Amino acid sequence: MDQRNFTMLCDFYELTMANGYFKKGMQNDIAYFDVFFRQVPDGGGFAIAAGLEQVVHYIRSLRFTEEDISYLKGKGIFDEAFLSYLRGFRFTGDIWAVPEGTPVFPGEPILIVRAPAIEAQFIETYVLLALNHQSLIATKANRIVRAAEGRAIAEFGSRRAQGAEGAVLGARAAFIGGCAGTACTMTDRDYGVPATGTMAHSWVQMFDSEYEAFKAYCELYPHSATLLVDTYNVLESGVPNAIRAFQEVLLPQGITDCGIRLDSGDITYLSKKARKMLDEAGLPNCKIVASNSLDEFIIRDLILQGAKIDLFGVGERLITAKSDPVFGGVYKLAAKEGNDGTILPKIKISENAGKVTTPHFKKVYRLSEKETGKAIADLICVHDEVVDETKPLEIFDPNFTWKRKTLSDFMARELLKPIFKGGELVYDLPDIQSIKDYCRAEVDALWDEVKRFENPHTYYVDLSQKLWDIKQGLLSAEKHKA
Amino acid sequence: MDQRNFTMLCDFYELTMANGYFKKGMQNDIAYFDVFFRQVPDGGGFAIAAGLEQVVHYIRSLRFTEEDISYLKGKGIFDEAFLSYLRGFRFTGDIWAVPEGTPVFPGEPILIVRAPAIEAQFIETYVLLALNHQSLIATKANRIVRAAEGRAIAEFGSRRAQGAEGAVLGARAAFIGGCAGTACTMTDRDYGVPATGTMAHSWVQMFDSEYEAFKAYCELYPHSATLLVDTYNVLESGVPNAIRAFQEVLLPQGITDCGIRLDSGDITYLSKKARKMLDEAGLPNCKIVASNSLDEFIIRDLILQGAKIDLFGVGERLITAKSDPVFGGVYKLAAKEGNDGTILPKIKISENAGKVTTPHFKKVYRLSEKETGKAIADLICVHDEVVDETKPLEIFDPNFTWKRKTLSDFMARELLKPIFKGGELVYDLPDIQSIKDYCRAEVDALWDEVKRFENPHTYYVDLSQKLWDIKQGLLSAEKHKA
Numbered sequence: 001m002d003q004r005n006f007t008m009l010c011d012f013y014e015l016t017m018a019n020g021y022f023k024k025g026m027q028n029d030i031a032y033f034d035v036f037f038r039q040v041p042d043g044g045g046f047a048i049a050a051g052l053e054q055v056v057h058y059i060r061s062l063r064f065t066e067e068d069i070s071y072l073k074g075k076g077i078f079d080e081a082f083l084s085y086l087r088g089f090r091f092t093g094d095i096w097a098v099p100e101g102t103p104v105f106p107g108e109p110i111l112i113v114r115a116p117a118i119e120a121q122f123i124e125t126y127v128l129l130a131l132n133h134q135s136l137i138a139t140k141a142n143r144i145v146r147a148a149e150g151r152a153i154a155e156f157g158s159r160r161a162q163g164a165e166g167a168v169l170g171a172r173a174a175f176i177g178g179c180a181g182t183a184c185t186m187t188d189r190d191y192g193v194p195a196t197g198t199m200a201h202s203w204v205q206m207f208d209s210e211y212e213a214f215k216a217y218c219e220l221y222p223h224s225a226t227l228l229v230d231t232y233n234v235l236e237s238g239v240p241n242a243i244r245a246f247q248e249v250l251l252p253q254g255i256t257d258c259g260i261r262l263d264s265g266d267i268t269y270l271s272k273k274a275r276k277m278l279d280e281a282g283l284p285n286c287k288i289v290a291s292n293s294l295d296e297f298i299i300r301d302l303i304l305q306g307a308k309i310d311l312f313g314v315g316e317r318l319i320t321a322k323s324d325p326v327f328g329g330v331y332k333l334a335a336k337e338g339n340d341g342t343i344l345p346k347i348k349i350s351e352n353a354g355k356v357t358t359p360h361f362k363k364v365y366r367l368s369e370k371e372t373g374k375a376i377a378d379l380i381c382v383h384d385e386v387v388d389e390t391k392p393l394e395i396f397d398p399n400f401t402w403k404r405k406t407l408s409d410f411m412a413r414e415l416l417k418p419i420f421k422g423g424e425l426v427y428d429l430p431d432i433q434s435i436k437d438y439c440r441a442e443v444d445a446l447w448d449e450v451k452r453f454e455n456p457h458t459y460y461v462d463l464s465q466k467l468w469d470i471k472q473g474l475l476s477a478e479k480h481k482a
Numbered sequence: 483m484d485q486r487n488f489t490m491l492c493d494f495y496e497l498t499m500a501n502g503y504f505k506k507g508m509q510n511d512i513a514y515f516d517v518f519f520r521q522v523p524d525g526g527g528f529a530i531a532a533g534l535e536q537v538v539h540y541i542r543s544l545r546f547t548e549e550d551i552s553y554l555k556g557k558g559i560f561d562e563a564f565l566s567y568l569r570g571f572r573f574t575g576d577i578w579a580v581p582e583g584t585p586v587f588p589g590e591p592i593l594i595v596r597a598p599a600i601e602a603q604f605i606e607t608y609v610l611l612a613l614n615h616q617s618l619i620a621t622k623a624n625r626i627v628r629a630a631e632g633r634a635i636a637e638f639g640s641r642r643a644q645g646a647e648g649a650v651l652g653a654r655a656a657f658i659g660g661c662a663g664t665a666c667t668m669t670d671r672d673y674g675v676p677a678t679g680t681m682a683h684s685w686v687q688m689f690d691s692e693y694e695a696f697k698a699y700c701e702l703y704p705h706s707a708t709l710l711v712d713t714y715n716v717l718e719s720g721v722p723n724a725i726r727a728f729q730e731v732l733l734p735q736g737i738t739d740c741g742i743r744l745d746s747g748d749i750t751y752l753s754k755k756a757r758k759m760l761d762e763a764g765l766p767n768c769k770i771v772a773s774n775s776l777d778e779f780i781i782r783d784l785i786l787q788g789a790k791i792d793l794f795g796v797g798e799r800l801i802t803a804k805s806d807p808v809f810g811g812v813y814k815l816a817a818k819e820g821n822d823g824t825i826l827p828k829i830k831i832s833e834n835a836g837k838v839t840t841p842h843f844k845k846v847y848r849l850s851e852k853e854t855g856k857a858i859a860d861l862i863c864v865h866d867e868v869v870d871e872t873k874p875l876e877i878f879d880p881n882f883t884w885k886r887k888t889l890s891d892f893m894a895r896e897l898l899k900p901i902f903k904g905g906e907l908v909y910d911l912p913d914i915q916s917i918k919d920y921c922r923a924e925v926d927a928l929w930d931e932v933k934r935f936e937n938p939h940t941y942y943v944d945l946s947q948k949l950w951d952i953k954q955g956l957l958s959a960e961k962h963k964a
Binding site: 004006008009010011012013014015016017019020021023024026029031033067068071077117121124125126128129132133136137156158159160161162163164165166167168169170183184185186188189195196197198199200201202203205206216217220221224230231232233264265316317320321322325326327328329331332333336346348349350351352355478 | 486488490491492493494495496497498499501502503505506508511513515549550553559599603606607608610611614615618619638640641642643644645646647648649650651652665666667668670671677678679680681682683684685687688698699702703706712713714715746747798799802803804807808809810811813814815818828830831832833834837960
């Protein structure tokens with residue numbers, strides 16, 4: 001597993017601000033920051049949180065090397081005392097976060113940091129980068145997996161990823177979102193995501209004929225022979241040669257599990273024709289794999305049109321989340337502590353109403369129906385509030401406060417788990433298969449209306465009355481100040 | 483500099499094919515592969531090649547560790563003899579490539595590999611990943627830089643990048659494409675791209691008032707104070723407080739170079755108003771920096787509307803190339819060598835005419851006008867052809883062969899440079915500033931028509947008569963076979 005030191009992967013202003021806090025004697029002021037996002041990519045109804053494991057590795061390996069210190073010294077703007085302080089710099093604060101694989105919604109904190117100001121500010125860049133990247137890909141993968149209606153999705157995009165980690169951790173996130181495996185060998189070695197693959201066109205071209213290439217592959221891998229049939233002509237050459245190789249090499253050994261891959265042309269038409277040819281040749285167990293610039297929309301259309309595909313290989317449009325390649329998580333100050341430990345909520349106002357932050361040290365409950373287990377709403381509260389499941393609970397829309405609803409027979413579950421306490425890891429990182437299973441169960445607990453690709457139902461993310469009142473109070477006060 | 487071993491960052495099929503070539507005794511068959519791309523992102527007229535330095539590091543550190551071997555052994559499909567072979571696996575072949583920063587066009591090889599089949603095939607995934615990622619970002623950065631018409635562009639996108647390398651090497655590629663600097667500290671430390679930055683909203687919020695936050699920052703960094711003025715209200719609070727801090731802290735020291743940053747709201751309106759306020763306050767040297775979801779289109783519009791911006795900070799839309807986030811470089815077999823060393827050209831045909839490959843071991847000339855230095859066309863030839871600048875040269879469109887043109891007074895320059903010879907590096911990697919300067923000069927040598935954002939003139943990429951004849955011959959032969 002990659003345990004590189006990413007301390008220096010920070011925006012330069014994190015360092016100039018840190019130096020500033022240090023010189024102003026503010027380095028031990030306790031600050032609270034929230035990570036949240038404002039919009040679900042692709043206009044979807046929810047996102048899948050991912051990347052926490054990398055945040056944990058980052059926090060634990062946070063330290064400046066002597067090389068870093070001398071690089072910073074060379075900039076000529078940092079104090080000697082500050083540089084000395086950086087030599088011993090560690091993260092000593094607290095972090096809460098939603099587990100990887102959790103469906104999450106705009107406006108709610110998915111990670112909260114409470115730490116001395118320099119530490120809390122400094123980790124901003126990498127924490128956002130890790131969560132934004134993997135949440136983006138897990139969310140996209142989940143859309144694609146849902147479009148495939150039970151057919152397997154393999155992640156095939158390493159060569160088009162945005163950098164090595166785009167490939168390796170993108171494949172990890174894709175697995176969390178529901179993919180069955182990846183082509184990326186390193187992700188298998190390092191994260192246990194099953195690696196899979198077929199062959200390249202060049203394999204076929206390296207032999208004197210397509211048939212010889214196929215026969216050689218079946219002899220080499222009789223139990224996992226998936227033949228790429230579009231190097232010359234799918235129906236006139238590829239499929240007939242594949243059938244001949246299967247019949248000559250596999251069937252005599254009693255092997256009927258095999259596959260062909262279509263990588264160009266009209267997949268619906270070709271898959272139907274190929275299916276018929278394979279069935280007639282006594283190869284009903286031969287699977288048909290399709291690849292070639294697929295995404296959730298194309299897969300949905302292929303299935304609607306009756307394409308005979310058993311497994312989809314999805315490359316560039318998954319590994320880059322091509323249709324909407326940015327997950328816009330932000331890192332915003334939510335509170336400070338006074339010298340007496342009082343929590344002082346902080347708000348960031350904006351001309352754009354959607355950019356006003358929700359202040360204070362918070363917690364988030366997911367409220368579900370007792371009978372169906374389905375999620376009803378998320379409720380953001382002040383940290384010291386407790387929701388009592390045994391009593392009716394009135395929730396309301398924070399923008400249209402006359403829209404109110406009283407819940408009974410509900411379950412309330414806190415979404416944010418303690419990850420670090422006083423700088424120590426207090427969370428058992430789950431294995432990747434558990435994360436994937438949890439994600440699937442949590443997505444199953446959402447109503448279908450929230451899962452639509454277009455115009456999904458907006459899931460309710462409400463504020464408690466106490467938090468709403470505090471936010472309104474700060475808004476009035478800030479407006480008054482300005 | 484990152485010298486990680488990315489050997490295992492390969493599609494799993496590279497390993498199954500490698501094992502296959504080994505068992506079939508084909509591992510020493512010499513193969514030629516080309517890297518080329520089919521479409522310029524965003525419909526542009528050209529791309530900027532980048533990522534070669536990372537390919538060089540990859541090739542030089544290519545080796546399987548014992549951990550890798552035992553992981554592969556655990557898969558149960560690889561031969562013991564093959565695993566032993568992998569222990570000593572190194573790249574022993576030849577590589578030619580266009581230097582980083584070169585403008586490149588669809589269909590022409592930007593990197594050529596000649597090596598024993600296993601080696602040539604195996605490096606596919608990482609070579610494509612490195613070139614695709616950085617060429618994507620360098621190309622996007624170059625568009626944004628050109629849109630800014632001489633104003634500086636700073637890369638600000640780490641937090642929204644697709645993984646750590648998306649941030650770090652993306653910032654490197656952005657610099658090659660013309661950006662002035664980056665917010666990413668690691669890219670400065672490791673690649674010498676100047677790091678720059680201002681402050682976050684949280685800096686302002688951590689102080690009791692905006693004015694105190696600004697004053698503190700000016701005291702700390704009198705020579706590089708750029709103040710973020712939109713935490714509360716730009717024109718009523720931010721700019722007046724910034725002016726007060728500049729007047730109280732900087733002007734008495736005789737410092738007039740400073741800056742403000744606008745990160746929300748209508749940048750055109752706010753920048754004009756702010757410029758007027760700053761000028762009236764005796765701060766004509768105060769620069770105005772704008773950020774907030776910018777790209778080449780928004781920057782062009784801001785300038786057209788007379789926005790008073792001196793420097794643009796560009797984040798997510800640059801670091802992910804948001805409007806078209808995939809660079810579709812492919813890796814295709816172009817030839818094999820017979821046992822006698824004869825080069826046997828190979829073609830990949832396709833129903834889709836655009837996907838037919840150009841066979842053979844090739845070279846590429848860039849042809850330019852002697853008088854203006856402007857590029858006229860690129861000419862792809864067979865490796866043993868030599869263009870003689872002293873004689874007239876007839877070139878023709880490979881699709882519409884009646885479109886012909888005879889050149890005289892031209893210069894011909896080979897684009898592909900030898901990088902590895904027999905596994906040894908034979909290329910001096912240029913420093914990053916030289917790459918950037920070269921890129922700028924080469925883009926200057928393109929006609930403006932090729933640089934339009936919409937419907938650019940299609941630059942000519944022609945085949946020599948000899949290569950065209952070979953391609954047609956193979957096409958007929960393959961069609962005949964099928």
